[in-house]
Amino acid sequence: MRIWMAACAFAVCAVAPASASAYELRQTSQGAFVRWQDPQVTFVVDSSLDKAAHGATDAVVEAIAAWNGQGGGPHLVAQRGSGATGPANDGQNTILYMPDGYPPAGNALAVTVSTLDETTGDLVDTDIVINGRYAFAVLSERARSKHQAAVSNEGGGGETDGSFDLEHVVSHELGHALGLADVYNDDHAVMYAYTAPEDASGRAPSEDDLKGLDSLYGGSSKRAGCGQACVGGSAAGGWASALMVVAACAAAIRRRRG
Numbered sequence: 001m002r003i004w005m006a007a008c009a010f011a012v013c014a015v016a017p018a019s020a021s022a023y024e025l026r027q028t029s030q031g032a033f034v035r036w037q038d039p040q041v042t043f044v045v046d047s048s049l050d051k052a053a054h055g056a057t058d059a060v061v062e063a064i065a066a067w068n069g070q071g072g073g074p075h076l077v078a079q080r081g082s083g084a085t086g087p088a089n090d091g092q093n094t095i096l097y098m099p100d101g102y103p104p105a106g107n108a109l110a111v112t113v114s115t116l117d118e119t120t121g122d123l124v125d126t127d128i129v130i131n132g133r134y135a136f137a138v139l140s141e142r143a144r145s146k147h148q149a150a151v152s153n154e155g156g157g158g159e160t161d162g163s164f165d166l167e168h169v170v171s172h173e174l175g176h177a178l179g180l181a182d183v184y185n186d187d188h189a190v191m192y193a194y195t196a197p198e199d200a201s202g203r204a205p206s207e208d209d210l211k212g213l214d215s216l217y218g219g220s221s222k223r224a225g226c227g228q229a230c231v232g233g234s235a236a237g238g239w240a241s242a243l244m245v246v247a248a249c250a251a252a253i254r255r256r257r258g
Contacts, residue, residue, distance in 0.1 A: 023191065023212030024181035032121030034114065035179040035216045041074045043128075043177075046096035047082035052130055052166060055138040059167040060095055066204040067174050071213025074178075087113035087127035093177070094127045095170060101133035109134055109195075110169050112176040121179075128173040130166070137163035141203070145196035162197030169195075171203050180212045 026034035043064055049056040061078045068076040084096040105111045108131055115125040130136065143165065168190075175191045182193035189208045205213070 022183065022185060023189070023208050023215070024183050025212060025216060026121075026176065026179050026181045028116065028118045028121050030118055032117075032119060033179060033216060034116055034121045034123060036074045036123045039074055040077060042077040042079050042093060043174075044079050044081035044084070044092055044094045046084040046094055047080070048084065048097045048099070049095065049130070049166075051099050052097040052132070053136045053138050053163070056097070056136070056166055059138045060170050063167050063171040063174055063203065066171060067178060070205055071210045072217035073213045074217075084127075087129055089115040089125045091125060093125060095130075095173075096127070097130040097132060099132040102129050102131050105129060105131045109164055110173050112173045114177070123177075123179075126177045128170065128177060130169065135163040135197075136166040136169070138167060139163070139165045139198065139200040141200050143198055143200040145199035164195065164197050165200040165203070167203050168200060171205075175205065175209060175212075178213065179216050180209065183208070 028034060045057055045060050045064075047057075049060060053059070057080070064076050064078045067073065081092075081094070084094045086096075086098070086102070087094070102111065110128060110130045113127045113129065114123055116123050145162075171190050172195075180191050183189050183191045184193050186192055186206070186208050187194070188202070189206045190202050190204065191209055191212070192202065195202070
């Protein structure tokens with residue numbers, strides 16, 4: 001068993017041309033597809049997110065709701081919690097904000113850290129870390145970027161102006177948490193590997209994203225759910241041992257077209 005980090009390094013560059021959609025799936029080094037076997041998966045929304053942006057907790061709950069039960073995937077529950085200090089294989093799937101940044105994330109806006117069975121691809125634990133080296137906000141749903149300058153964050157590029165939409169960033173990471181990988185040829189997909197400050201597009205999974213989930217979980221046999229992310233109370237979890245392996249994807253994130 002190992003912990004694998006899927007790092008999505010967002011950058012602001014020139015617009016990449018979009019072509020036919022083609023979802024991508026996460027795989028282990030042994031070729032197994034990464035997915036949950038549990039019919040219900042709980043994500044603890046840590047109180048640290050309150051420091052990321054006004055309305056951050058509600059935005060994260062909305063992002064979770066958008067993926068709930070889609071494509072036959074697991075029923076997702078949002079549970080409020082507090083006290084997380086970082087990702088850990090502790091039996092608790094946590095979404096948290098690290099205001100001073102998270103060095104293993106490098107230039108990524110956020111990272112998804114997963115504990116899984118390398119042979120079967122079955123997920124055991126996954127945490128999403130929002131990188132506090134960037135500015136975030138819960139933007140108007142109609143917000144679209146007008147950025148024209150090519151500013152790359154990959155490899156220590158220049159500074160970015162404006163705030164990134166927290167709901168979009170978390171929604172993208174939740175796609176990773178469910179087993180989807182970045183795509184590079186469909187700028188309407190949540191899993192599109194490019195974004196921009198001041199842009200709130202791509203908050204809910206697209207048709208291509210749903211096709212990816214369907215291939216993993218079988219949409220024809222959807223599991224029962226409440227139709228939205230249910231919110232629970234406090235959280236607790238136990239410890240398990242695992243080997244930590246960090247694998248950051250070399251994905252620059254370009255400006256999403258409005």
